[in-house]
Amino acid sequence: xxxxxxxxxxxxxxxxxxxxxxxxxxxxxxxxxxxxxxxxxxxxxxxxxxxxxxxxxxxxxxxxxxxxxxxxxxxxxxxxxxxxxxxxxxxxxxxxxxxxxxxxxxxxxxxxxxxxxxxxxxxxxxxxxxxxxxxxxxxxxxxxxxxxxxxxxxxxxxxxxxxxxxxxxxxxxxxxxxxxxxxxxxxxxxxxxxxxxxxxxxxxxxxxxxxxxxxxxxxxxxxxxxxxxxxxxxxxxxxxx
Amino acid sequence: xxxxxxxxxxxxxxxxxxxxxxxxxxxxxxxxxxxxxxxxxxxxxxxxxxxxxxxxxxxxxxxxxxxxxxxxxxxxxxxxxxxxxxxxxxxxxxxxxxxxxxxxxxxxxxx
Numbered sequence: 001x002x003x004x005x006x007x008x009x010x011x012x013x014x015x016x017x018x019x020x021x022x023x024x025x026x027x028x029x030x031x032x033x034x035x036x037x038x039x040x041x042x043x044x045x046x047x048x049x050x051x052x053x054x055x056x057x058x059x060x061x062x063x064x065x066x067x068x069x070x071x072x073x074x075x076x077x078x079x080x081x082x083x084x085x086x087x088x089x090x091x092x093x094x095x096x097x098x099x100x101x102x103x104x105x106x107x108x109x110x111x112x113x114x115x116x117x118x119x120x121x122x123x124x125x126x127x128x129x130x131x132x133x134x135x136x137x138x139x140x141x142x143x144x145x146x147x148x149x150x151x152x153x154x155x156x157x158x159x160x161x162x163x164x165x166x167x168x169x170x171x172x173x174x175x176x177x178x179x180x181x182x183x184x185x186x187x188x189x190x191x192x193x194x195x196x197x198x199x200x201x202x203x204x205x206x207x208x209x210x211x212x213x214x215x216x217x218x219x220x221x222x223x224x225x226x227x228x229x230x231x232x233x234x235x236x237x238x239x240x241x
Numbered sequence: 242x243x244x245x246x247x248x249x250x251x252x253x254x255x256x257x258x259x260x261x262x263x264x265x266x267x268x269x270x271x272x273x274x275x276x277x278x279x280x281x282x283x284x285x286x287x288x289x290x291x292x293x294x295x296x297x298x299x300x301x302x303x304x305x306x307x308x309x310x311x312x313x314x315x316x317x318x319x320x321x322x323x324x325x326x327x328x329x330x331x332x333x334x335x336x337x338x339x340x341x342x343x344x345x346x347x348x349x350x351x352x
Contacts, residue, residue, distance in 0.1 A: 103337030110345045132338045142339060145346040152349045 002205050005053075005120065005156040008046025009039065011224030015200055015209045020181065022156050024204065025147040027126065027175060029161040030185030035196065035217050036160040038074060039185070040122035041067065042221040043158055045076045047120040048087045055120040056089045056112065056155075060128035064092040075220045089118065102132055113153040121155045126175060127162040143178055180204040186212070198224050244322075244330040250289045251320065259286055259296070266299040266312035287313055295320075295332070 004019035013019050020026055028036050037059075044055035059067055064083070067090060071079035082088040089112065096105045112118065123129060126143070133139045150157050161175060163184070176182050181203040187194050199212040215224040250256060255278045262272060273283040290296035291313070299314040319333040 103341050106338060106341045110341065132336065134336070138339065142342050145342050149342070149345050149349060 006046070006051060007043050008050045009042055009222050009224065011213070011215070011226045012198070012222070014226045015198075015213060015224060016203060017207055017209070020156055020158075021203065021205050023151045023154055024180035025150060025157040025159060026181035026183060026203070027159050027161050027179040028183045028185065029163040029176075031163055031187060034163075034185035034187050035215075035222060036185055037061065037070065037124055038217060039183075039222055040124050040158055040160060041071045041076060041079070042074070044088055044120055044122055045071065045079060045082070048082050049078065053119040054087050054089070054117060055122070056091070056109070056118050057122050057124070058091045058096065058109070059124045060093055060096055061124055062092060063094050064090050067092065074217070089116075110149070113149070113155065118153075118155060121150060121157045123157065123159040125160040125162055127160075129159075140178065143175060147179065176202075181206075185215075244328050247293055247295075247330050247332075248322065250293050250295070253286060253289065255282065255286050256290060259283075259290060260315045260317065263296060263313055263315040266302075266314045268302075268310045268312050270310070272313075 003022040004016075005022050006013050006019040007016070028039055030036050040057065044057050047053040047055045057067065062070070068080050068083065079088065083090055091105060091109060096102055098105065129146075130139045130143070133142055147157070159175075159179065182201040184199040184201055186197040186199060188197075189195075196215045196217065197212050198215045200208050200210060209226075213224050213226060215222055255276065258276050258278075259272055262276060267275075269280065269283050269287055272278060272287075273280045276283075278286070287296060291298065295315065295317050296313050297316045299312050301309045302312055304310045314335075316335055317332050318335050321331040321333065323329045323331065
């Protein structure tokens with residue numbers, strides 16, 4: 001039996017048939033605003049709150065204060081407290097990019113992985129991480145090495161990935177093949193706002209439900225509606241397919 | 242080390258070729274064979290380049306006949322020479338990010 005890590009996100013673990021494979025790396029792709037960072041925040045937060053697992057949040061996109069505000073705005077009220085206690089370790093943009101020197105933060109991080117008992121990690125975003133490498137071959141090589149290092153240190157990882165295109169004209173980048181799982185967050189504009197969907201396209205070693213499910217972002221975070229038929233909430237002309 | 246010394250070292254015969262070839266770690270013997278450098282000269286150049294931190298000892302690897310061989314990798318991505326005010330030689334070091342990941346990853350495979 002494969003060991004699983006629960007995300008604690010309503011509906012998602014069910015679709016994943018119990019959770020994410022332990023020590024694997026899953027890519028969470030989507031347009032800006034699709035909810036990737038929120039999903040990451042919630043994953044780390046739930047790990048601490050519900051499952052007593054310490055987490056690391058690496059953000060190239062935001063400062064620690066902004067992250068805390070984002071977390072609190074969706075109802076993850078104890079985020080700040082957990083950061084203070086050290087059950088959530090945040091490496092924010094300011095720290096990671098200090099003096100343009102990611103390498104020293106990387107050393108710190110690698111040290112943390114070695115010494116501390118973290119079990120979950122979010123990298124927000126892979127798109128930024130890859131800027132530290134000179135060409136595509138290096139990006140691939142070091143993504144593989146990095147995921148190896150994370151896995152060997154018993155971390156179950158989510159990496160967010162900026163996706164420029166809208167489903168279904170998805171350009172499937174190489175990083176999708178290099179990671180163990182792929183979750184896509186989709187959004188389509190409607191007259192009244194936006195419809196959101198979640199699609200688990202791949203999960204190595206797992207039987208998963210590969211339908212596309214509606215999801216919501218509201219107070220309390222993300223909810224995925226496992227039991228709603230994917231497009232029942234939309235009228236015909238809204239369908240992205 | 243003065244800028245002029247550094248330029249002198251870079252300008253020595255085979256120095257540039259050695260740096261060009263050591264993107265991946267190479268032994269002195271490999272460099273000598275591939276670039277057609279007499280082996281004694283090859284060792285001398287490697288020493289000079291290492292002294293100036295342009296090249297670094299990367300690892301001691303085990304050869305096919307189970308001997309330890311030193312392999313070297315270049316430590317620079319670019320060298321920039323400026324004559325504008327005082328003569329200045331700027332060395333752009335190889336990405337430390339890749340080095341750190343290489344190091345951590347190698348520890349894994351040994352562990």
